[in-house]
Amino acid sequence: MKAKVHVFLKPGVLDVQGKAVEQALHGLGWSGVEGVRVGKTIEFDLAADDRAAAEAEVKAMCDKLLANTVIESYRVELA
């Protein structure tokens, strides 16, 4: 199974990188851009047959290492 984990700073936590990118886009003329957030994607293969079990496992990985839930939220995609 292929797993993709998307990690972003939580809403309300200042994303300074996102802010800088937003300002750069404005500078290029895209004035309608708002709320830019810069996150990261972590993808990997996972030996698992059962989707529910795989999802629980990836969530455990997120809570233990892949995300810091004090400041970040994550979303898991399995395919």
Add this chain to the structure above:
Amino acid sequence: MKAAVIVFPGSNCDRDCKVAVERSTGAQVEMVWHGDTALPGGLDLIVLPGGFSYGDYLRCGAMAALSPVMAEVKAAAERGVATVGICNGFQVLCEAGLLPGALLQNERLKYVCKPVALEVTNAQTRFTSGYGGRREVVMTVGNGEGNYFADEATLDRLEGEGQVVFRYRDNPNGSARDIAGIVNPKGNVLGMMPHPDRAFEAELGSADGAILFQSALASA
């Protein structure tokens, strides 16, 4: 008196910390590799140094917090051994759950490296008792991700319980409520972004850091 400095791959203030603790306190300092599964016996102080452990991969301090030796550091901290995390060491302590909150990228996306004036917010901790009546000390910061963050309830609790130990006079990185250093509820685990290890003798511009190490060991 015996202290240990934990060395992670990518630590770069580990030797500074060893020299700083030795020269300011005369304690014997051992370097402990992150892969070790035991700490030297009879430790009075553990120092987690600054640097870029594991290249800051994933998040600052995230991988280091899961190093084999950290299980021992946690156990020692729970037993009451004085433990101080400086800069990257502070990030490691937060990631390891020994201190609340997290360190974000600096507000203005800039690495800041300069001496800063700090308010000694709580002079009654085992790390600050040596400052006596002094309310201000000077140490150097050197960080790109030193912007302390915690939710409002946690910040209120830290302030209410006297766990905020140092505050910036002139906030260099956007830290919530100007926080530069905090302790755990028991008061034996300190995390701070400024470097006492870069301020342990007058030739370095300030000797205020020496007093912190002396206090920590005097109360051991």
